[in-house]
Amino acid sequence: MRIVHWAMALALGGSLSSAAFGADIMRQLTTEFDPVAPASAAYQHEDHGIAASMWGLSADFNVGGFMSTGPELWMGNFTVRGPTDPTQTYRREDFWPGEQQKIDAMRLRWNFTWWEQPASMRGWYVKGGYSYTRINSRANRYQESGGQGDAVPAGILPDSNIETNFVTDIRHGAMLGFGNRWMFASQKLTVTLGASITGNFKRTVSVDGKDPNARADYESLIEDLPDTRMSTQPLPEANLGLGYAW
Helix, strand or coil: CHHHHHHHHHHHHCCCCCCCCCCCCCCCEEEEECCHHHHHHHHHHHHHCCEEEEEEEEEEEEECCCEEEEEEEEEEEEEEECCCCCCCCCCCCCCCCCCEEEEEEEEEEEEEEEEEECCCCEEEEEEEEEEEEEEEEEEEECCCCCCCCCCCCCCCCCHHHCEEEEEEEEEEEEEEEEEEEEEECCCCEEEEEEEEEEEEEEEEEEEECCCCCHHHHHHHHHHHCCCCCCCCCCCEEEEEEEEEEC
């Protein structure tokens, strides 16, 4: 889905001169949902075999016709399972047969936005804000032993020898973004296209389990997932919102 994110960012750059303007009607609130999130989840399931569900919502409250503020929430659930055939050859970087890892992620960003048309909250905008991310990981994976390498452990099935390890990842960060919002149907329907980047200034990771590789396995998985919101790197992302202005 990273390709889709970059394509949206390029589309934003090509839309500089295509804003639709109307009367500057005062709007108190806009609410939007992210149509890319469920599409990205379907893409991950179809092309990567990852059971995923994602959704995103946001709201902007007008502050005296000067700026807006409000929350932006994204939530995602991801489950990765090992193959069912234990007779093949596998690498430790991949999941062995019988292994499973589930990740539940939530990111809340509180935004402060300055608009080209602040009364109606439309046109070009720049925004900044605070970001809070919490990721819970539950991994049922075989604990590696010294010298084992890529060999599949003996007695891999049934899964009674699998260790259960929990990882909790909490991040605090700052966000910057820009974009454009268009309004249609008497300035009631909204389409917002933008780009943003989030950098974390504090991160706390706790591990509950016996496997010394539990955190490394978790770190590897979140970097390999097609969706980049859980990456530890400050990667740019494209944002699309469809909604209604009140």
